[in-house]
């Protein structure tokens with residue numbers, strides 16, 4: 001069950017061929033994307049996702065995304081969807097064909113949430129820490145590295161997840177060259193200690209997460225303290241709970257890090273999951 005709508009406002013056959021083979025999104029990963037969670041026909045954090053699409057596009061010097069066209073395209077997918085109550089909605093925006101007229105390629109595709117993600121949401125995950133190979137210092141010095149943009153160049157992120165799976169884990173957490181904690185290949189890191197939630201700062205070259213943002217909003221309303229600051233590996237292992245936040249995985253509990261069991265955070269996970277859901281009640 002998939003629904004595909006092109007940015008020009010037309011539905012398309014999700015099994016069909018719609019891209020030119022010289023599309024730079026395909027040839028060079030030269031484009032940006034978003035994955036939005038839709039529950040019962042309602043997209044979560046659509047505004048922040050479209051804001052981030054615009055920020056990423058600006059970092060790649062792509063044409064400014066036409067917000068009204070994206071909103072129409074999203075609406076078309078939502079109105080056409082007849083699949084499960086939860087949908088992953090991908091928004092893809094590339095530089096277009098290499099020898100074209102400069103018009104970007106854009107489409108929105110709705111698809112069911114993967115089995116693995118659903119299983120991990122329930123059971124929690126084992127994670128391994130992996131070196132990402134850059135120092136947070138480089139972020140402002142080297143804008144061409146596009147750190148903090150959600151580009152289509154996710155081969156490294158996917159390789160990290162395969163590495164994790166080959167080493168008895170379902171997830172990975174990237175560490176910077178100085179040992180500080182960055183993010184997961186497709187998630188943000190959140191730690192809970194007492195009534196404080198912490199996550200790592202976008203200035204370290206990570207993505208500003210919409211799910212982490214929603215969780216922190218809800219937590220602050222309920223009197224939690226939230227902090228966005230650098231975290232060390234010790235902060236992860238010494239916390240009451242370690243979690244990965246992303247649109248499709250919501251708030252997923254990490255129960256084992258680098259092969260070592262972490263403190264049981266089942267009750268804490270239920271509390272944070274309820275806080276996150278309260279944003280959409």
Ligand SMILES: Cc1ncc(COP(=O)(O)O)c(C=O)c1O
Pocket residue numbers: 035183184185186187188206207208209210211212245246247248
């Ligand atoms: C690298 C990276 N960090 C963080 C996130 C979490 O972002 P969000 O909560 O907005 O889905 C994602 C989402 O896929 C990601 O790819």
